[in-house]
Amino acid sequence: MTTHDVATTSPTAATFESLDPRTGSVIGVFADRSAAEVGDIVAEARDAGWWWAALSFSARGRLLAKWRRLILSRFEELATLVAAETGKPIADARIEVVLGVDHLHWAASNARRVLKRRHVAPGILMSNHSATTEYEPYGVIGVIGPWNYPVFTPMGSIAYALAAGNAVVLKPSEYTTAVGKWLVDTFAAAIGGGSDGSPLRLVTGMAAAGAALCAAGVDKVAFTGSQSTGRKVMATCAQRLTPVLMECGGKDALIVVADADLAAAADAAVWGALSNAGQTCVGVERIYVEASVADEFIDLIADQVKRLSVGAHAFADIGPITMPSQVEVIARHVADAVADGARTVVGGNDSVRAPYVEPVVLLDVPEHSNAVREETFGPVIIINRVATVQEAITRTNEDASSLGATVFSRRRGHQIARELKVGMVAINSILPYVAMPALPFGGVGGSGFGRIHGADGLREFARVKSVARKLMPPMLRPTSFTRPHWTVTALARLAKALYRW
Numbered sequence: 353m354t355t356h357d358v359a360t361t362s363p364t365a366a367t368f369e370s371l372d373p374r375t376g377s378v379i380g381v382f383a384d385r386s387a388a389e390v391g392d393i394v395a396e397a398r399d400a401g402w403w404w405a406a407l408s409f410s411a412r413g414r415l416l417a418k419w420r421r422l423i424l425s426r427f428e429e430l431a432t433l434v435a436a437e438t439g440k441p442i443a444d445a446r447i448e449v450v451l452g453v454d455h456l457h458w459a460a461s462n463a464r465r466v467l468k469r470r471h472v473a474p475g476i477l478m479s480n481h482s483a484t485t486e487y488e489p490y491g492v493i494g495v496i497g498p499w500n501y502p503v504f505t506p507m508g509s510i511a512y513a514l515a516a517g518n519a520v521v522l523k524p525s526e527y528t529t530a531v532g533k534w535l536v537d538t539f540a541a542a543i544g545g546g547s548d549g550s551p552l553r554l555v556t557g558m559a560a561a562g563a564a565l566c567a568a569g570v571d572k573v574a575f576t577g578s579q580s581t582g583r584k585v586m587a588t589c590a591q592r593l594t595p596v597l598m599e600c601g602g603k604d605a606l607i608v609v610a611d612a613d614l615a616a617a618a619d620a621a622v623w624g625a626l627s628n629a630g631q632t633c634v635g636v637e638r639i640y641v642e643a644s645v646a647d648e649f650i651d652l653i654a655d656q657v658k659r660l661s662v663g664a665h666a667f668a669d670i671g672p673i674t675m676p677s678q679v680e681v682i683a684r685h686v687a688d689a690v691a692d693g694a695r696t697v698v699g700g701n702d703s704v705r706a707p708y709v710e711p712v713v714l715l716d717v718p719e720h721s722n723a724v725r726e727e728t729f730g731p732v733i734i735i736n737r738v739a740t741v742q743e744a745i746t747r748t749n750e751d752a753s754s755l756g757a758t759v760f761s762r763r764r765g766h767q768i769a770r771e772l773k774v775g776m777v778a779i780n781s782i783l784p785y786v787a788m789p790a791l792p793f794g795g796v797g798g799s800g801f802g803r804i805h806g807a808d809g810l811r812e813f814a815r816v817k818s819v820a821r822k823l824m825p826p827m828l829r830p831t832s833f834t835r836p837h838w839t840v841t842a843l844a845r846l847a848k849a850l851y852r853w
């Protein structure tokens with residue numbers, strides 16, 4: 353543990369606490385790092401990054417595999433910490449750890465294949481050359497994470513950035529700093545040699561520490577969080593032209609076509625909207641169902657939702673809202689929807705009892721209502737009946753900030769997927785892209801840009817370097833002042849011969 357990682361035991365002006373949202377008990381007390389301290393941590397990461405970048409892909413892969421095995425050997429400890437800091441049911445925390453490990457494995461196993469040096473065709477005009485592209489690490493990547501999936505979400509950047517040869521400075525959410533610290537500490541333990549030499553470093557702190565990380569001369573920032581914070585991150589990074597990867601929130605839709613397996617669609621919709629108490633960036637925030645099957649679909653949803661249990665007990669389906677201020681947003685969205693004329697199928701305004709929100713099912717919420725237009729991030733299901741599939745597609749596309757969308761249809765899934773302006777589409781399945789490490793993950797418009805996961809996710813953390821080498825004298829020598837006078841004419845003739853047709 354370096355001086356920068358120390359979690360003190362008593363709060364002072366420069367510390368903050370992370371709490372168990374179920375009980376209010378203190379999980380940890382952490383230093384709120386100043387801009388100067390953040391700068392020092394980035395400098396330490398840069399120093400430690402040299403040896404990491406100099407390793408071969410397979411040597412890095414072996415060390416990342418050690419980390420994976422250490423995480424798995426302490427699986428229950430991590431899942432319990434995730435459950436304590438977020439409040440989510442332990443089963444959900446275990447799923448999250450499994451997904452995080454899956455991504456770590458994929459990134460480490462595929463980095464060489466994706467990022468190794470490769471030859472590209474030099475083209476006819478430059479056929480006397482060889483050409484290669486290689487993917488070099490940026491240097492130090494600042495990873496700024498949210499609280500809703502404190503293992504899975506940062507791992508989508510950390511594992512891929514490390515596998516590509518970068519050092520990483522992680523700034524976890526102030527709500528889930530203990531989980532972030534656990535990841536950084538176990539990485540240092542897994543690779544051996546103590547944390548001083550570790551290329552994965554920790555910045556603890558509030559919003560200002562995140563802003564300081566953006567301004568500290570890191571070579572790229574991978575941000576996951578809300579759209580409003582994303583704008584601030586981009587503004588700070590713009591000062592140094594620091595590149596950014598943006599993974600923000602969305603208002604993802606689920607479309608139920610009349611030919612769908614309605615039981616499967618309802619089961620998926622309930623999980624997609626209510627797991628993790630609705631606090632999922634790619635969660636189902638609105639549902640469009642063809643009117644001809646709407647009644648049956650709504651009954652299936654209501655039946656399942658009424659059986660869910662909310663609380664802190666071991667078998668609860670829905671835990672508390674992690675971030676206290678989000679309860680007000682959820683309450684406002686439900687109240688606005690009801691005031692705008694929506695019908696409550698399950699729950700309603702009384703369902704909000706901080707820190708818990710009992711699930712709410714709302715029907716026919718006007719599209720102008722805040723509940724349809726803004727990210728709710730709570731256990732609220734919005735079902736809007738549509739006359740046609742085309743209407744569902746149009747409404748889905750009207751919000752230009754979707755990460756993903758889901759379609760349930762026996763015959764029209766691919767056709768509808770092609771028409772949706774989103775980053776990811778699931779057909780007859782719920783959130784499959786989360787658990788497919790090879791599939792790029794990311795949104796469009798306000799939900800962000802760039803991609804985590806998969807080959808694209810590895811390339812996000814590498815700079816392309818192009819190298820061209822002369823192998824033999826050229827037939828023509830147009831780029832020299834000593835060229836024969838007929839050279840450019842001959843070059844033009846060659847181009848016409850090659851490309852005129």
Ligand code: NAD
Nearest residue numbers: 497498499524525559562563577578581584599600601633
């Ligand atoms: P947030 O934007 O409040 O905070 C995210 C992180 O940014 C935190 O670590 C915070 O301390 C830091 N931060 C705050 N102000 C900052 C600033 N000015 N400069 C730099 N960093 C700053 O988001 P949150 O409430 O932690 O997370 C929930 C949001 O994240 C939701 O909108 C959700 O949809 C989104 N999310 C997106 C994805 C994705 O993959 N696209 C995944 C998970 C969550």
